[in-house]
Amino acid sequence: MGDVVPGYEASQWYGVGVPKNTPVEIVDELNKEINAGLANPKLRAQLADLVGQRFPARPPISGSSS
Numbered sequence: 001m002g003d004v005v006p007g008y009e010a011s012q013w014y015g016v017g018v019p020k021n022t023p024v025e026i027v028d029e030l031n032k033e034i035n036a037g038l039a040n041p042k043l044r045a046q047l048a049d050l051v052g053q054r055f056p057a058r059p060p061i062s063g064s065s066s
Contacts, residue, residue: 016034018027037043 016030018030038047
């Protein structure tokens with residue numbers, strides 16, 4: 001987008017959600033496995049081709065619930 005509108009930058013964010021009251025052990029295991037996948041060089045290369053940079057996170061990203 002910055003090529004079309006100087007100074008403009010677009011980004012997007014992806015996350016993984018779980019049901020309210022999911023045990024913290026499950027959340028921690030999901031986080032561990034997702035970040036392990038994101039550390040895999042082959043997957044990182046595939047993601048870079050698709051979406052650009054990846055930023056692993058640790059739970060909770062958001063404490064809100066609907």
